[in-house]
Amino acid sequence: MYARTKLMMVMLAAFPALVMAQETQVVKIGFSGPLTGPQASAGRDNQGGLAMAIDKLNSQGMVIGGKKIKFEAQMEDDQADPRAGVGVAQKLVDMGVKAVVGPYNSGVTIPASRVYNDAGIVMGTVASNPKVTLQGFHSVFRVAASDSQLGGKMALYAAKELKVKTVAIIDDRTAYGQGLAEEFSKVAKANGIKVLGNDFTNDKATDFTAILTSIKSKKPDAIFYGGYSPQGGPMMRQMKQLGVSAKFLGGDGICAPEMGRLGGDAITDQVYCTQGGAMLDKLASGKTFAADYQKRYNRPAETYAASFYDGMMVIAQAMKDANSVEPKQYVSALEKIHYKGVAGSYEFDANHDLKQSPVTVFRFKGGVPEALTSY
Template identity: 75%
Template sequence: MYNRMHIIAASLAIIPAFASAQEVQTVKIGFSSPLTGPQASAGKDNQGGLQMAVERLNTQGLVIGGKKIKFEIVAEDDQADPKSGVGVAQKLVDQGVKAIVGPYNSGVTIPASRVYNDAGIVTATVASNPKITQQGFATLYRVAASDSQLGGKMALYAAKELKIKTVSVIDDRTAYGQGLAEEFIKIAQANGIKIVSKDFTNDKATDFTAILTSIKGKKPQAVFIGGYAPQGGPIKRQMKQLGIDALLMGGDGICSPEMGRLGGDAIGESVYCTQGGTILEKAKEGKAFADDYQKKFGRPAEVYAVSFYDGMMVIAQAMKAANSVEPKVYGPALAKIKYKGVAGQYEFDDKHDLKQSPVTIFRFKDGVPVALTSY
């Protein structure tokens, strides 16, 4: 009798612990990117990458802090606009998110990151302007290459491999475009390239006839754009219409099929761009990711889907390591993380930039960027 009662009591004693382990905690993950406007294609690409990561994590039955974790995305459209981005940041903070994956644009990230940092929320951004991590925010991490890597490597490739001697530069005056152009110019000039003109536009413009007519008279071998595909596509199309026989080069902002959709048959093998990370197709995980993305969304992964995917995975890894979903607890674990993602190795320096961020050079073929080499 004693033994039987003892067994029942022991069984009852473990029920609360078991129940606790099965208790589900919903953990909100904030997402900030442009989902409307000219850059909506990039924003939806980003959202797809994050969605794939969350769905995968939710099938793993993660138990953190004694509770089964279910991640839930709270997506907001920041319209690629700094003011909207700050409003989105406050909205996500008020909704109690435990992490932010995004923003996409440097111009949005710089002011919004202060809101997130003041609230103590970990932010994993792909935005590339060097000033972002120079702010010294404890909760802010860059999970992709910076402008110094993206613009600098394009300049090196232009000088060393393409033997370019003269370049005209156009930048869209966004924090991203300006930062990228500045880094390109700095490394280009250090490697013997002459910058024959500098022109400015904005990220809403679609007619570049006046700028390009001026550039035509300078006869550059290449035009470098610090900006995004909604400007890059029309610029190349209008270069063709004006008979400007020059290469078009840029960073990750133009490194997407959106260029082909907007530039038509002008987007050919005379367009080059850079993107952070190694060549996806060469890595087993990269090819699997690309195939899964295509299958799920019926479109190819573009520039940053993989970084938003990896960014979420890195955050989840830090939460597991710290056994907590609270940013003040898992944030320090993120600073020390060593994680092999789809796009590369994630390990942060003291500024929370990636210690290693290889850059891949792409050349367009039939309207889409095709990887040439990691540089």
């Protein structure tokens, strides 16, 4: 009798531990970004922001649906390539992820978004081409500024603050670069800037001599480039070699220390760019995030680390509000969310764009972009 009673007591003592083990639910979160190739620096930056958010959430012991949640990131390299991005999307769908933070590139996001939406998986992307959210996909959200905001605000700043009268425009023909250049051109013309010409390159190019030689003869006050740092840096080197003295303007694709690393001493204080979000160094939460990121990775947070961090936090909050990790349950909570993050406040309009997305204008100093003003 005593032995039976003791056995029952041992089993009862162990029972809560068994229950606790059963009540921990692993929730897979997908990441899609360029982890190899020319844009790997941006991909690693974004990856770091997401990893920090997941570690933070796991340390908080979030409970959803009566179960303790453990988030696990599934990090995938889409190589900034649309075809690879669609393959990554299908892989993450097959893995059973409950959300995807990314992709980074508009050219990857537009085709991949259909795969995620068809599978009913929520996607929070920083991709800026307006087409991303104009497709009418129920599960697609943009967690950063759009091209209309990034390109338009750069044009306004150029007209009103830099007093630019003439500009030459170059874009890399990606969905991102083309969309950004189109928005810049539209707002520039509306504000009295004369567009002297539109030239095109690609996101693999390294030689811009012919384009820049043609532009030099037109003597523009500024050149606007719709594209990324791996081309922007070398382009600036070649501008210096050719004696092109125009200001160099761009969007978030060039708004990173990588421009300085690739462009060297050609990256002067005549290089300006825009990035979605408020000035991090003016916000207590932004300063804390930047310090934590530097401490963890021994490198500064670049363009969208904070947005990937916030994107994960916003999705987790929607899950908590809906008391479910299932996208079809929490997507409506995401549509109604009011969340204050590191990079700004998150509320979505009918297209799933941010209702308010401040844009910060940066100027390069010592090869590194420094925030000038929110515009």
